[in-house]
Amino acid sequence: MEELRDFPNSTLLSSDPADLAFYSRDLWPRHHMAVRSGNVATHAPKAVVWPRSTEEVARVVRWAAERRVALVPFGAGSGVCAGVLPTPQTLVVDLKRLSAIREIDKAKKTVTVEAGAMGLPFEETLEREGLTLGHFPSSILCSTVGGWVAARSAGQASGRYGKIEDMVLALECVTGTGEIVRLVHRPYGPSLVPAIIGSEGTLAIVTAAQLRLHRAPTVRGFASWSMPSMREGWETMREMFQSGLRPAVLRLYDPFDSVLARSGKARKRSGHRKPGRGTAALRVILKRPQAIGDLLDSRAANVALGGALVVAIFDGQDEGVWSEVARARAIAERTGKYEGEGPARKWLAHRYSVSYRQSPLFAQGLFVDTMEVAATWSRLEALYDGVRRAIGKRAFVMAHMSHAYPDGCCIYFSFAGVAAPGKQDWDAECEARYDAIWRDALAAAVEAGGTIAHHHGVGRSKASRLGDELGRGGLEMQHALKRAFDPHGILNPGALQP
Amino acid sequence: MIQLDHESLLVHARGSERLADLEIALAKDSLTLDVDPIPDTTVAAWLESGAEGARSAWLDPADHLVAGITTSEFSMRPAPRRAVGPDLLSLVLGMGGRFVHIESVWLRVHRKDAAGNILRPAAETPPSFGPRRSERIVDMTDDERRLYDAIKTRV
Numbered sequence: 071m072e073e074l075r076d077f078p079n080s081t082l083l084s085s086d087p088a089d090l091a092f093y094s095r096d097l098w099p100r101h102h103m104a105v106r107s108g109n110v111a112t113h114a115p116k117a118v119v120w121p122r123s124t125e126e127v128a129r130v131v132r133w134a135a136e137r138r139v140a141l142v143p144f145g146a147g148s149g150v151c152a153g154v155l156p157t158p159q160t161l162v163v164d165l166k167r168l169s170a171i172r173e174i175d176k177a178k179k180t181v182t183v184e185a186g187a188m189g190l191p192f193e194e195t196l197e198r199e200g201l202t203l204g205h206f207p208s209s210i211l212c213s214t215v216g217g218w219v220a221a222r223s224a225g226q227a228s229g230r231y232g233k234i235e236d237m238v239l240a241l242e243c244v245t246g247t248g249e250i251v252r253l254v255h256r257p258y259g260p261s262l263v264p265a266i267i268g269s270e271g272t273l274a275i276v277t278a279a280q281l282r283l284h285r286a287p288t289v290r291g292f293a294s295w296s297m298p299s300m301r302e303g304w305e306t307m308r309e310m311f312q313s314g315l316r317p318a319v320l321r322l323y324d325p326f327d328s329v330l331a332r333s334g335k336a337r338k339r340s341g342h343r344k345p346g347r348g349t350a351a352l353r354v355i356l357k358r359p360q361a362i363g364d365l366l367d368s369r370a371a372n373v374a375l376g377g378a379l380v381v382a383i384f385d386g387q388d389e390g391v392w393s394e395v396a397r398a399r400a401i402a403e404r405t406g407k408y409e410g411e412g413p414a415r416k417w418l419a420h421r422y423s424v425s426y427r428q429s430p431l432f433a434q435g436l437f438v439d440t441m442e443v444a445a446t447w448s449r450l451e452a453l454y455d456g457v458r459r460a461i462g463k464r465a466f467v468m469a470h471m472s473h474a475y476p477d478g479c480c481i482y483f484s485f486a487g488v489a490a491p492g493k494q495d496w497d498a499e500c501e502a503r504y505d506a507i508w509r510d511a512l513a514a515a516v517e518a519g520g521t522i523a524h525h526h527g528v529g530r531s532k533a534s535r536l537g538d539e540l541g542r543g544g545l546e547m548q549h550a551l552k553r554a555f556d557p558h559g560i561l562n563p564g565a566l567q568p
Numbered sequence: 569m570i571q572l573d574h575e576s577l578l579v580h581a582r583g584s585e586r587l588a589d590l591e592i593a594l595a596k597d598s599l600t601l602d603v604d605p606i607p608d609t610t611v612a613a614w615l616e617s618g619a620e621g622a623r624s625a626w627l628d629p630a631d632h633l634v635a636g637i638t639t640s641e642f643s644m645r646p647a648p649r650r651a652v653g654p655d656l657l658s659l660v661l662g663m664g665g666r667f668v669h670i671e672s673v674w675l676r677v678h679r680k681d682a683a684g685n686i687l688r689p690a691a692e693t694p695p696s697f698g699p700r701r702s703e704r705i706v707d708m709t710d711d712e713r714r715l716y717d718a719i720k721t722r723v
Binding site: 473 | 573576577578619622624629630632639641642644651652656658659662663668676679708711716718721722
């Protein structure tokens with residue numbers, strides 16, 4: 071690594087143990103388990119570099135290519151699928167110093183932004199100009215534009231603005247040979263932009279993106295409905311999208327998840343929390359997840375919990391929003407009961423809170439994780455039932471439908487588990503249970519005809535099932551792309567590899 | 569022979585199917601591709617030449633034209649969206665059959681009573697993009713040409 075020290079002063083290189091520990095992982099929950107059991111920084115890299123320009127990124131890549139040193143691009147580290155898993159030979163390339171907004175073109179409604187720009191400050195800058203990207207992932211507080219592109223991210227307002235792949239007009243990237251290339255998106259081709267989006271840093275390091283913008287909404291309509299069952303709930307969502315409605319936000323929560331959505335608050339506590347009676351009760355519940363799941367599936371429990379909940383938010387600039395709300399109400403109230411604006415407004419106020427409920431549970435020796443899969447409407451029920459059954463054998467599972475389209479929907483499963491009875495913390499047995507949950511859940515998703523990832527990507531945690539998704543031919547095409555963009559195989563090796 | 573997924577509003581058609589024949593078959597179920605004008609060509613040739621006449625993907629970002637595909641080299645099951653690595657459709661759409669040939673495809677269809685019925689466009693169309701896909705294959709940049717050549721030698 072000595073050669074890198076000859077780089078211009080503007081490039082910062084560190085092999086400080088504290089830096090290496092920080093960059094040794096992303097937010098894959100299995101990493102949390104390792105840390106809880108005392109295995110901190112088991113995947114520490116050799117060094118971390120913070121380039122400040124695309125040219126510096128290119129110089130780092132050329133240096134690495136000549137020496138066959140593996141590079142791991144790093145945004146804010148909020149990935150949950152082990153897309154970041156360095157080795158002692160790896161150089162982590164943190165792009166957060168490449169964070170400038172190069173140009174906002176208000177007339178053309180485009181922005182060119184560097185990959186390391188953090189999500190929320192970026193969006194706030196746009197909103198001060200009366201504009202919005204329309205991309206609001208729940209990780210917006212701890213993710214970057216480059217990370218969104220790398221993982222094929224989805225935001226909460228995907229119904230109106232699409233996923234990140236619908237927002238990228240052009241990309242500036244550095245390939246595995248250190249070449250700087252600019253790629254233009256043309257929706258029906260030819261375009262290599264869709265090949266880079268979702269490639270998880272394995273084909274090129276994205277250094278900047280030109281993104282389309284929209285006028286920030288000035289009128290916003292809210293509505294929510296309770297539904298007798300999930301089935302009626304997703305039929306309502308399907309009918310809305312297939313009739314041409316495009317709510318920015320349209321989400322369906324199962325009865326248990328609805329209780330949390332209706333409560334909608336993240337507790338404001340600081341400092342270390344000791345396990346209390348609530349945690350003790352949760353531990354008891356989690357020892358018999360399947361029985362609890364069956365109980366909650368009963369009609370009586372459904373009624374007691376208030377049924378499933380649909381929340382909708384319509385964005386616009388004019389009174390047209392209200393006619394959309396009226397149309398949505400006409401559809402939803404064929405089977406559902408109108409619950410007013412309250413639950414949707416509450417959801418919006420706490421839209422980023424839920425992700426931060428996980429940490430206290432990990433601190434108390436439980437494990438929590440999420441799985442986002444998708445299917446066409448005709449396969450949705452099989453996907454919902456199959457994955458719930460698979461996870462429910464070993465963990466408590468709940469679900470919500472988070473992103474709808476005219477042809478299908480994403481299901482977002484959340485699950486929580488506990489070590490074997492009597493165990494209060496992580497051990498090999500607990501990890502085995504966690505791995506078994508994922509193995510069975512991915513198998514169930516494939517079996518049901520769903521996709522194994524909707525917006526978290528594959529990383530390493532889902533890679534074993536990539537062949538089921540793409541087939542041998544698809545994997546070979548991905549390898550062909552890899553060899554073309556990164557002939558030396560130095561960019562994030564291991565990710566996206568079954 | 570076409571296969572309809574009414575619930576998902578998708579049609580599975582062979583690449584050799586003529587687009588006009590497909591539209592006639594769909595009309596029996598009050599469905600349409602919403603392509604204007606319908607070109608005198610096959611489904612495969614239409615997609616490989618850039619899907620002229622398709623509704624612009626910029627106008628309604630939630631709505632994608634192709635949900636699944638089977639090509640000479642690989643197959644992707646229908647799904648509304650996926651995040652499983654590079655989008656292999658980038659080697660198909662508008663590529664003139666340079667890398668793979670389309671054998672069959674799952675295409676989005678619209679109910680005739682709802683086609684073009686989005687109350688307001690879901691998004692503003694960026695300048696230089698019309699409401700319909702109208703350009704044929706456009707000139708690629710030198711970077712893109714070089715990368716496509718590199719991919720071709722490795723497929």
